[in-house]
Amino acid sequence: MRRMVKEEMLRFDGTHLFPERKAYTANYKLSDMEAALYEAVTSYVKTEMGKADALKVRAKAPLDSR
Numbered sequence: 001m002r003r004m005v006k007e008e009m010l011r012f013d014g015t016h017l018f019p020e021r022k023a024y025t026a027n028y029k030l031s032d033m034e035a036a037l038y039e040a041v042t043s044y045v046k047t048e049m050g051k052a053d054a055l056k057v058r059a060k061a062p063l064d065s066r
Helices: 032-060
Strands: none
Touching: none
16 A cells, blocks of 8 residues: 655646645634633643653553562
């Protein structure tokens, strides 16, 4: 099986099959409720990711060091 990245795919004439992808950041102001939710979710993710990372480190440690 061969995987090709979409940006590297070409037509038979050598031109790109897909147009160049351009990403832009859309700036907008969050309401107070949206900002509170954003902060709560961000905090939760950081905390839980830290726990997951700690579990990975413990899982890789030798049994006698636990």
